[in-house]
Amino acid sequence: MIFQNSLEFAQQLDAEDKLSKYRQEFHFPQVNKKDVIYFTGNSLGLQPKRTQKFVDEVMKDWRELAVEGHFYAEKPWWEYHELLAEGLGKVVGAGAHEISVMNTLTVNLHLLMVSFYRPNKKRYKIICEEKAFPSDQYMLQSQVKFHGFDSSDAIIEVKKREGEHAWRTEDILDKINEVGDELALVLLGGVNYYNGQVLDMEAITRVGKSVGAFVGWDLAHAVGNVKLKLHDWNADFAAWCSYKYMNSGPGNASGIFVNERYLDKKDIPRFEGWWGTKKDTRFLMQPEFDPIETADAWQLSNPPILSIAPYLASLELFDEVGMDTLIDKQRKIVAYLEFILAEIDKEVESSFEIITPMERGCQLSVFLHGEGRSLFDYLMKNGVITDWREPNVIRLAPAPFYCSFEDMYNFGQILKEGILLNQN
Structure with missing residues (x-):
């Protein structure tokens, strides 16, 4: 045109x-x-008008049912978060069982690192991008220090070439192969917050897996913005915020993806809480954790319903379009x-x-x-x-x-x- x-x-x-x-x-x-002419949906999306209806429903149920809203609300609170899984699966290219909604982005990355950063004396290094968003930098630095490693040695930043503003895919892949069997984890931003570059997530995931590393993605600037196929790409995990292109409101709940091969396992390292137990035994208050069969096993506590109601409103729009x-x-x-x-x-x-x-x-x-x-x-x-x-x-x-x-x-x-x- x-x-x-x-x-x-x-x-x-x-x-x-x-x-x-x-x-x-x-x-x-x-x-x-x-x-206004609004160019900052990459920071905080505008409020959908239908958000008010979803929030009002929760407020009405709280007012009229109080604690019984957990089971007898039109959208029962104890499984409210499950209403988002199918829609989010369409957005990120995953099965509903591989999706959960909980916490905020950096909290979820820390929780996922428990499962997917398992360093030993030989394989302990992490590859990330040069000048990743500060939250990711701080998160990675604190994780390697927690495990007793020096961040200047354990964290390897892939740099742009001199005089260039974007990363070259071949440089990222070469660095993965160079680190090889010392590489424990590849964790990159799928879309860079500063220059807006979309990385070749499929190729990076494939090569990272080929050297025996876990591969995860921070999708804060990718979800609701670019085509994602997390399951087909064979990514191990991903996390994202919901308030940018997903329009769910300031500081709202984060989403996670955990590849189905890690689901319904009791032996995977994971910080665990009551809400991650199977629904049919949850209220039996058993002493042993019995993980729910989905990515909800990574949940710790019951979700904040008033917070995720706007997320559900926005997902309705995504599902329509x-x-x-x-x-x-x-x-x-x-x-x-x-x-x-x-x-x-x-x-x-x-x-x-x-x-x-x-x-x-x-x-x-x-x-x-x-x-x-x-x-x-x-x-x-x-x-x-x-x-x-x-x-x-x-x-x-x-x-x-x-x-x-x-x-x-x-x-x-x-x-x-x-x-x-x-x-x-």
């Missing part, structure tokens, strides 16, 4: 967009009495955003550099050469909610559920105005 930098063309694209009606399913903040349809629009709207940036670059004496490679999801990370924080501030004051990363990068993530092509055009005009104002 040949794009045009015009309002009429953008509106034509919106008229042809099968997902355009879903924009009305979300609440938008307003700046200057207008809905499907990941393939979302990704089709995502590719088109990101391509149009890239076109708009190139057109504005021609019109002003500035220079944008997109550091996100073609292996991408929703996010474009853009170096604003010659521009500073004042341009970001101008965008924010004029209704463009975006994200600033030092030294001069803005992250733009047009989530396909609620961002429009007209948003992309209007953003270009506001961006141009901000640059020209700074130049004058």
